Amino acid sequence: MTLSPRLRKFVLTVHVASSVGWLGAVACSLVLAAIGLVGEDARLVRAAYLAMGAIGGGVLVPLALASLATGLVQGLGTEWGLFRHYWVLIKLMINVFATVVLLLYTQTLGRLAHLAADPKVGLAELRDPSPALHATGALLLLVVATILSVYKPRGVTPHGWRKQREGRRKRRVGRSDLGHAE
Amino acid sequence: MANRSPYPDTDDGHARRSADRPPGTPRWVKAFGIVAVVLVLLLVAMLLTGHGPGRHMDGQAHVTGDAERS
Numbered sequence: 001m002t003l004s005p006r007l008r009k010f011v012l013t014v015h016v017a018s019s020v021g022w023l024g025a026v027a028c029s030l031v032l033a034a035i036g037l038v039g040e041d042a043r044l045v046r047a048a049y050l051a052m053g054a055i056g057g058g059v060l061v062p063l064a065l066a067s068l069a070t071g072l073v074q075g076l077g078t079e080w081g082l083f084r085h086y087w088v089l090i091k092l093m094i095n096v097f098a099t100v101v102l103l104l105y106t107q108t109l110g111r112l113a114h115l116a117a118d119p120k121v122g123l124a125e126l127r128d129p130s131p132a133l134h135a136t137g138a139l140l141l142l143v144v145a146t147i148l149s150v151y152k153p154r155g156v157t158p159h160g161w162r163k164q165r166e167g168r169r170k171r172r173v174g175r176s177d178l179g180h181a182e
Numbered sequence: 183m184a185n186r187s188p189y190p191d192t193d194d195g196h197a198r199r200s201a202d203r204p205p206g207t208p209r210w211v212k213a214f215g216i217v218a219v220v221l222v223l224l225l226v227a228m229l230l231t232g233h234g235p236g237r238h239m240d241g242q243a244h245v246t247g248d249a250e251r252s
Binding site for chain 2: 153162
């Protein structure tokens, strides 16, 4: 399956927008996590956990899934493939890992938001370093994925190398057939 | 001459090779692999020592009747 140039550009645009949007949303989550951890104002701390819960399910998950889906389409629908180049493969692994952890962690964020909404729960019980740790890890992974996307470091996998050879052979055969026809 | 690279996002179509053997693993991939293995080992160690997922939620945060400390 090969995407038409117009469709390829469209999918690439959605992929870049969702991936960079995901990175931005994670950065916002990190700020909220820091407020939740060290904030002095009780209302602000509760609001931070409530906002993290809303951002988790309403922004992070849709953007992560969009990034993963468009990345898969982009890989399968172009010559890049999913397993031909090391940078694509590593980006795919980062994306899958971050999405799975996010989907699992969204439940925790929801529970923290639920607790933050309960006035009987004290701030000391509410404060939790885990959102900040998760957001920091996600931020690092997504920055690495962005760097890989932009720099596209060299290196084909053995599978990619075989595919390239097949492609070259087919092109050569196609050209010689054309020569005989003329 | 027009660029006939099958890789439309680069100028050079960088993965052209003429050797009969697959190319070796690049150094940057090896470095990535080492970092990934170290991180996975750290994660496994954290899981084994009880610092894994769910640790914070096991007790559902103790619901106290105390006034908020702010």
